[in-house]
Amino acid sequence: MEAPPHVPARIGGVVTRAEPLTHNSGNAATGGIWRVHGPAGTAIRKIARPPSATPTGSPSWQTSDAPEHWNYWRREVLAYTTGFAAEVYAGTGIVPPDLIDVVERPDGAVELWLAEATGAHGTAWPPGRFRDFARRLGTGQARWAGRVPELPWLSRRWLRNYLAHGPATIVWMRTDEDYAHPITAAWPTRELRALHEGRERVLRVAETMPRTLAHLDVWPTNLIADGDRTVLIDWAFTGAGALGEDIANLVIDSVTDGLIDAALLPEIEEAATAGYLEGLRDGGWRGDPDLVRRAIAACGAAKYSWFGPAVLGRMIRGSKARGSYGRPLDDDAAELERLRGLVELIVRWASQAGEDPR
The missing domain is CATH 3.90.1200 (Aminoglycoside 3'-phosphotransferase; Chain: A, domain 2)
Known part of the structure; x- marks a missing residue:
């Protein structure tokens, strides 16, 4: 994992170790997912990646800038940052992971830092x-x-x-x-x-x-x-x-x-x-x-x-x-x-x- 441009204070402000997590690497919308360890705890770092001139990932998992696209690359970012994911099923016992931080990267990608849920999958x-x-x-x-x-x-x-x-x-x-x-x-x-x-x-x-x-x-x-x-x-x-x-x-x-x-x-x-x-x-x-x-x-x-x-x-x-x-x-x-x-x-x-x- 490359050094992130920002590490949340909640995990101590620095990365001591990072583990790549299994995900659909063919999906062009995802630039990587890691469990990141810091002096004060752990978090999940997920990169939402915009479309590029050179397609990445699987041809069947391409993404788009168009909000109506089935694989719109910013949809998950918006679900977290607007509070939608936390509100949609509120009171039912179904919750999203807590959003710790959001980082807009110079390359146009967005980093989501999420609290790690540690129960049974x-x-x-x-x-x-x-x-x-x-x-x-x-x-x-x-x-x-x-x-x-x-x-x-x-x-x-x-x-x-x-x-x-x-x-x-x-x-x-x-x-x-x-x-x-x-x-x-x-x-x-x-x-x-x-x-x-x-x-x-x-x-x-x-x-x-x-x-x-x-x-x-x-x-x-x-x-x-x-x-x-x-x-x-x-x-x-x-x-x-x-x-x-x-x-x-x-x-x-x-x-x-x-x-x-x-x-x-x-x-x-x-x-x-x-x-x-x-x-x-x-x-x-x-x-x-x-x-x-x-x-x-x-x-x-x-x-x-x-x-x-x-x-x-x-x-x-x-x-x-x-x-x-x-x-x-x-x-x-x-x-x-x-x-x-x-x-x-x-x-x-x-x-x-x-x-x-x-």
């Missing part, structure tokens, strides 16, 4: 803890149902833009021969192909669902226990989303990278869905719970419509299995078996989404 949670978190999230999102504020930097139509420009664009299944490959027999490949090629259908269903203020990156690595509270980190995508959209992401992304035993997926789905519906009722939302279940299904199937074909295509072409952060996964046969329940869930959700009612 969501990857170590039992299903019951997911239910508790989902209930609190439902309570918080009920208050915003149908009235997302008109802040110009909040994301809009995030899911559609992510599917059009993000990782979903890199899928290596292109021909009938690909889909007839022997390796595809282990999964419901016909249904996965139909979903990927017809993803506009489920996406349109997802877009008809009631809107709320969503985080849009809720998954176990962004959840940290803090006693009875949960620290929710990484607010770079936050904006208008469907009721239940965050729950869909939490359920699927709990097992995609092998950080939680995939055998727990049915329990996590049941716990997160039930807790969220309880929270919506606690928060005063009086709509049809079946509509929320359908929203969860449509959002999850749409967002991960590319997942099955992408994994199969990678295997057919001999690319080594890796998780989102580059961590090696199991060999192909073990990975196919591990993810079978997940792709079956995606297919089931696509069926449950139904047709666009418009």
Whole structure:
């Protein structure tokens, strides 16, 4: 780590040691994340990086100066500095990390210095803890149902833009021969192909669902226990989303990278869905719970419509299995078996989404 231009007094004003933290290094919006030690304590230093003339990171994770862009590079900075992240779910027990300092760098980047949350990450949670978190999230999102504020930097139509420009664009299944490959027999490949090629259908269903203020990156690595509270980190995508959209992401992304035993997926789905519906009722939302279940299904199937074909295509072409952060996964046969329940869930959700009612 290069020497920061400023070190907060809260950790002693100097750096004694810094540890790089695992993150999506392909995302051009992030210039690095470190746990920084000083004489008086520790903090998390995260660099938000503006677009440059020479693109960095993965082609599917490019960023923009445009506030409406799905990967707008300043969105997380604004979420912290305006107080938005601290206020949006206030009183529910879901909190962002405390903002210690913000530094505008000469190169145009912005350093966020955040208090470190030291509890258990969501990857170590039992299903019951997911239910508790989902209930609190439902309570918080009920208050915003149908009235997302008109802040110009909040994301809009995030899911559609992510599917059009993000990782979903890199899928290596292109021909009938690909889909007839022997390796595809282990999964419901016909249904996965139909979903990927017809993803506009489920996406349109997802877009008809009631809107709320969503985080849009809720998954176990962004959840940290803090006693009875949960620290929710990484607010770079936050904006208008469907009721239940965050729950869909939490359920699927709990097992995609092998950080939680995939055998727990049915329990996590049941716990997160039930807790969220309880929270919506606690928060005063009086709509049809079946509509929320359908929203969860449509959002999850749409967002991960590319997942099955992408994994199969990678295997057919001999690319080594890796998780989102580059961590090696199991060999192909073990990975196919591990993810079978997940792709079956995606297919089931696509069926449950139904047709666009418009």
